[in-house]
Structure formats: structure tokens, C-alpha cells
Amino acid sequence: KAGVTQTPRYLIKTRGQQVTLSCSPISGHRSVSWYQQTPGQGLQFLFEYFSETQRNKGNFPGRFSGRQFSNSRSEMNVSTLELGDSALYLCASSLRIGGTEAFFGQGTRLTVV
Amino acid sequence: DAKTTQPPSMDCAEGRAANLPCNHSTISGNEYVYWYRQIHSQGPQYIIHGLKNNETNEMASLIITEDRKSSTLILPHATLRDTAVYYCIVRAAFYNQGGKLIFGQGTELSVKP
Numbered sequence: 001k002a003g004v005t006q007t008p009r010y011l012i013k014t015r016g017q018q019v020t021l022s023c024s025p026i027s028g029h030r031s032v033s034w035y036q037q038t039p040g041q042g043l044q045f046l047f048e049y050f051s052e053t054q055r056n057k058g059n060f061p062g063r064f065s066g067r068q069f070s071n072s073r074s075e076m077n078v079s080t081l082e083l084g085d086s087a088l089y090l091c092a093s094s095l096r097i098g099g100t101e102a103f104f105g106q107g108t109r110l111t112v113v
Numbered sequence: 114d115a116k117t118t119q120p121p122s123m124d125c126a127e128g129r130a131a132n133l134p135c136n137h138s139t140i141s142g143n144e145y146v147y148w149y150r151q152i153h154s155q156g157p158q159y160i161i162h163g164l165k166n167n168e169t170n171e172m173a174s175l176i177i178t179e180d181r182k183s184s185t186l187i188l189p190h191a192t193l194r195d196t197a198v199y200y201c202i203v204r205a206a207f208y209n210q211g212g213k214l215i216f217g218q219g220t221e222l223s224v225k226p
Contacts, residue, residue: 003155031212043157043200043216052179056213090156097212101147 004105025093033072135201
């Protein structure tokens with residue numbers, strides 16, 4: 001079956017703009033998590049959604065937000081982009097929250113100029 | 114902060130077994146040990162996980178010590194394609210405890226011809 005799909009794969013934005021990234025989980029998976037990866041900070045947890053509700057949130061400013069739709073697809077939004085937001089944004093899906101493996105997409109590479 | 118400690122880098126000869134150690138001395142009884150790997154600029158790939166018994170799948174074997182304070186991931190016949198960063202992660206076992214993955218710095222495994 002199809003894996004986790006993230007769109008777009010690459011994105012270039014200007015400081016101050018906002019961006020929306022999309023994640024389609026594996027069919028049947030109801031939990032979606034988002035991670036940010038940078039060379040300096042490594043892989044960091046952003047937030048986790050299950051049944052359209054945010055269940056857990058990492059230590060990121062309010063400019064980072066997300067949502068999950070009834071079909072389990074998820075989007076994350078970053079407003080007022082800063083140069084430091086340049087990163088690989090990864091989405092992971094799993095059947096439920098915890099207790100089972102999570103599968104990652106290939107990520108969206110965001111560059112802020 | 115990550116609850117695991119791994120060596121930053123290791124080398125392995127192609128065709129030989131790669132043994133990647135991980136220390137998780139503060140693991141609690143309701144936490145699994147998960148292993149993921151990340152090949153350059155791709156999304157992390159799930160390898161294996163376990164609670165207290167040794168586990169084996171088509172990719173690798175996981176050996177967990179009896180006191181559960183450390184584990185070893187074994188790739189039985191390493192190939193050049195196994196060159197990646199390997200992450201050992203401690204994660205809640207039950208669905209209602211949250212599913213976030215806390216990544217450390219991982220071990221950069223280089224498989225050499």
C-alpha cells in the first residue's frame with residue numbers, strides 16, 4: 001500500500017511569508033506527527049494529531065500550527081517565516097498514538113530566503 | 114532530551130555484522146526501544162522495536178539486556194546501502210501515553226567495501 005506522502009517536496013519562501021505543508025498518512029492510519037530537522041538541532045517533535053485533535057505539542061513558537069482533517073490528512077502552517085525555519089519537515093503516520101511503529105514520509109525541504 | 118546514549122560513529126566492513134549499541138539506563142517498564150535509520154536527506158525508516166524480549170525481522174535483530182538498560186541492533190550482513198544514521202529511541206508502550214519520538218544524535222554507520 002502507498003506510504004506517507006508529503007507535498008510539496010521542495011519549497012522556497014521569503015522571510016515574513018507563511019507556508020502550508022501537507023501530509024497524507026498511510027491508509028487506515030489515524031495518527032499523524034510532524035517533526036523539524038535542522039543541522040544544528042537535529043530531529044525535533046512539533047506536534048501530534050489523532051482524530052482531528054492535537055494530542056501533544058513540542059516546544060515551538062505559536063507561529064507553528066497544524067490541523068488534521070476527518071480523512072486523517074494533516075497540514076502544518078508556519079506564519080511569519082524566519083531564516084531559521086529553513087529545515088526538512090517530516091511527517092509520520094501510525095495506526096494510533098503510541099504503542100506501534102510510526103512511518104515517515106520523505107519530507108518537505110523548506111528554504112527561507 | 115533524548116533518553117538514550119549512542120556512539121556518534123562506527124565503521125563496518127561490507128558483509129560483516131554491524132553491532133550498534135545503545136544505552137537507555139532510565140527506561141521505564143512501560144517503554145519500548147525503537148530503532149530507526151535515516152539515509153541522507155530521506156525520511157527516517159523504521160527498523161525494529163522491542164519491549165524486553167529479543168526481536169528479529171527481515172532487516173535486523175534487536176538484543177535487549179535482561180535489566181533493559183541497554184540494547185544492541187544487529188545488521189547481520191551489512192551492505193553499502195546500510196550506510197546511514199541509526200537512531201535508538203525510547204517510546205511509550207501504550208497508546209494513551211503519546212506517540213512522539215525523541216531523537217538523539219544517533220550513530221553514523223559507515224559501511225566500507
